[in-house]
Amino acid sequence: MIKGYAVLDFVGKSVMDSYQGVTQFIQLVVDSLAEGFRPPLRIRETVQQLYFIAVQSLPIILFCVCFAAMVTILESSFHMKLVIQNDSMVPGFAAMLILRELGAVVTALLVTSRVGAGIAAEVGTMKITEQIDALRMLGIRPIHYIVVPRLIASVIGLAILTIIANLVCLFVAFLVSEIYLGFTSGLFITGLVRFIHFQDLVFSIIKGACFGFVIPLVSCHFGFLCASGAEGVGLATTRSVVASSVIIIILDFVLSFVFSFFS
Amino acid sequence: MIQFEKVVKRFGPRTILKELTLHVPAGEILFILGTSGTGKSVLLKTLVGLLRPDEGEIWIDGQEVSKFSEIEYLGIRKKCGMVFQQPALFDSLTVFENVAFGLRRHYRLPEAEIVSRVHSSLAAVHLPDASEKMPGEISYGMQKRVSLARTLALRPQVLLFDEPTTGLDPITTASVNLLIEELSRQFSTTSIVVSHDMTCALSIADRIIMLDQGRIVEEGSPDHMKRSQVPLVKEFLAEVVT
Amino acid sequence: MNSLVILNSVIDEIGSALLFFVNILKTLMRRPCSRDELFQQIWKVTMQSLVTTGLAGFFVGAIMAVQFTLQMREFGALGYLGGLATSATVREVGPLLIAFMLAGKVGAFTSAELGTMRVTEQLDAIRCLGADPLxxxxxxxxxxxxxASFFLLGLGLVMSIGGGILLGGLLAQVSVEEYLRHIPAIVTLSSIANGLVKCFIFAVILATVCTYKGYTTTGGAKGVGLAVVNTAVSTMVGIVVADWLTSFIADVAIRAFVGSPF
Structure with a gap:
């Protein structure tokens, strides 16, 4: 009996907590959008953030995406041979997978773990060292000062990163299929032309921008809620990485589902 | 100048401030003493709207502010300067830019005016040469003083100190306390200092308030406090270095 | 010059992480930890990540179903949808994604926990009490x-099959029986072994990196934040590289012994 109550209590509390968290998050999203259109536009800060988010993440993203592309093409070849006893379609399929899913998602997950975690740690540290209170005392709106530049930079940055990642990924896939799997470049390009349309690239960029919208907001949300002490910062960082990753995967599914009706 | 009327502040099930009523006339140096966790910092943060009270009224300069929106509060915060428990300097900016931060955003001042104000603020806290350093490169006591200079640069009418000497060594503590008195008299501000340092309170306060579990248990001039029969005050007095 | 310095420090990091790993193995051989503590930790890690991996698995299955539907439609081979999506999940996407999720969740949590213990001097206190923190x-x-990563992989796979069935029905009108029928034929034992080996390798990388980063944290609250960020990033890079290596080695081995990858 008592155990039943305890379970009920636990469930009720978690539901209430997550409800509160979600409403606070929505409030943050609304506020950031409102603040985003308020002058002054802090261009220098935004460019600095763009450098941190996009330029500094580029090497690591390219590195990972190259390996991911190689694996994708090897695995596609394996599956194609298994099902239709013929792997002539492999380049086209691999390219399609890369463009539709891999490029955007892998980029976004890597950015989450690097930039998202970084933002959460930074904002959390600002919160526990009372820098955010100090901002408010000096009459600065923290959302305008902290969230907006990161948000704008991240949306632009991820859109660009996604394009670059996709192109590099395709190029690596091309190299692997030619050198290791023995396709001629003509075959590869025929496959590309047959399976890939320009809209796939557009969808991919839209995906990247959406992920770029989510990452800084989630990180700032958990940063603002950060509890004091070393433990608080670590926890805020962890939570923001997990929440962003899950949201990215769910969002990816929703977008893929919606886009599947356009192709 | 500042009035609290029956202010109540709760965090979940815990009530931190219990119908607190408090009047601070202009120009006074008021010390609020109490053990850790009795709501001293909360009291300061409710005053400037960083936290909102659940009940009661707060008057600053003849305005009831507890229902103000964040934007309306900006005007109040220009009047009130707060020095935080931690230095809370922005780590990405130099000392100079930290002090100039509020000036640049609130007043359209010519650069020369900003420079002279920053330098006079830094001189007031006896740090004339630190302006090009980063916060990480100077000692904790210096960071504390820069944070005070950042607050002074806006020429506030009210100065709020949240445990200004916690975690400092005795020598720096003495110099910070001296600064508080000096600056309050020099700029003739109303000052509220939250602290647990009875020694310092007795030497520079005009009036002292003893807070315990969200209520005022004793208040009066330093001389009055010395003769107080309230147990908590006596305990604090026992710590005083004579 | 600058890139040389970076390269040098990266090699340095990898080297010390490996040494740390060897130390852990040595400790494991000589002085195993208490069984109670181990079960408690397994329980904690599993419970912490249950919802996350379940959710991620479900949606990954759904995404795979959407993508394979689009591809298989070209060939009129929608019947193979279930087998293909499941095979891809078992061999590749499942282990990879579970590892990514765990890197974000467990890896970050563990390094934050150990980092906090380090900066609050708890690890030193343990040493002073005559115990070995390792x-x-x-x-x-x-x-x-x-x-725990094996349990979570299992859960993730089940959830992803669930997600695949749901979307296969919704998008391609493939019934549940149809979806499940081809799974045994396409998902061979070697595929399952492939997935398990990958899962094990990723878990070892994750566990090494996060304990190493947490154990060597310096510099207060900021340092803990930094350790968490570094853990997530280095784990992901390590996992992607290991993924390629295992796929490549498997492919080469199969070609060498069997002739063609079947």
Missing amino acids: QEIILPRFLAIIC
Whole structure:
């Protein structure tokens, strides 16, 4: 009996907590959008953030995406041979997978773990060292000062990163299929032309921008809620990485589902 | 100048401030003493709207502010300067830019005016040469003083100190306390200092308030406090270095 | 010059992480940790990540179904949808994504926890009390992450099949029986072995990196934040590289012994 109550209590509390968290998050999203259109536009800060988010993440993203592309093409070849006893379609399929899913998602997950975690740690540290209170005392709106530049930079940055990642990924896939799997470049390009349309690239960029919208907001949300002490910062960082990753995967599914009706 | 009327502040099930009523006339140096966790910092943060009270009224300069929106509060915060428990300097900016931060955003001042104000603020806290350093490169006591200079640069009418000497060594503590008195008299501000340092309170306060579990248990001039029969005050007095 | 310095420090990091790994193995051989502590950690890690991996698995299955539907439609081979999506998940996407999720969740949490213990001098306190932090604190967490990742992989796979069935029905009108029928034929034992090996390797990388980063944290609250960021990033890079290596080695081995990858 008592155990039943305890379970009920636990469930009720978690539901209430997550409800509160979600409403606070929505409030943050609304506020950031409102603040985003308020002058002054802090261009220098935004460019600095763009450098941190996009330029500094580029090497690591390219590195990972190259390996991911190689694996994708090897695995596609394996599956194609298994099902239709013929792997002539492999380049086209691999390219399609890369463009539709891999490029955007892998980029976004890597950015989450690097930039998202970084933002959460930074904002959390600002919160526990009372820098955010100090901002408010000096009459600065923290959302305008902290969230907006990161948000704008991240949306632009991820859109660009996604394009670059996709192109590099395709190029690596091309190299692997030619050198290791023995396709001629003509075959590869025929496959590309047959399976890939320009809209796939557009969808991919839209995906990247959406992920770029989510990452800084989630990180700032958990940063603002950060509890004091070393433990608080670590926890805020962890939570923001997990929440962003899950949201990215769910969002990816929703977008893929919606886009599947356009192709 | 500042009035609290029956202010109540709760965090979940815990009530931190219990119908607190408090009047601070202009120009006074008021010390609020109490053990850790009795709501001293909360009291300061409710005053400037960083936290909102659940009940009661707060008057600053003849305005009831507890229902103000964040934007309306900006005007109040220009009047009130707060020095935080931690230095809370922005780590990405130099000392100079930290002090100039509020000036640049609130007043359209010519650069020369900003420079002279920053330098006079830094001189007031006896740090004339630190302006090009980063916060990480100077000692904790210096960071504390820069944070005070950042607050002074806006020429506030009210100065709020949240445990200004916690975690400092005795020598720096003495110099910070001296600064508080000096600056309050020099700029003739109303000052509220939250602290647990009875020694310092007795030497520079005009009036002292003893807070315990969200209520005022004793208040009066330093001389009055010395003769107080309230147990908590006596305990604090026992710590005083004579 | 600058890139040389970076390269040097990266090699340095990898080297010390490997040494740390060897130390953990040595501790494991000589002084195993208490069984209670180990089970407690496994329980903690599993429960912490249950919802996350379940959710991620479900949606990954759904995404795979959407993508394979689009591809298989070209050939009129929608019947193979279930087999293909499941095979891809078992061999590749499942282990990879579970590892990514665990890197964000367990890896970050463990390094934050150990980092906090380090900066608040708890690890030194353990040493002063005459105990070995490697044995008492690190080893149970290290083993727990490896054990738990197998449970979570299983859960993730089940959820992803669920997600695939749902979307296969919704988008391609493939019934549940149809979806499940081809799974045994396409998902061979070697595929399952492939997935398990990958899962194990990723878990070892994750466990090593997060305990190493947490154990060597310096510099207060900021340092803990930094350790968490570094853990997530280095784990992901390590996992992607290991993924390629295992796929490549498997492919080469199959070609060498069987002739063609069947």
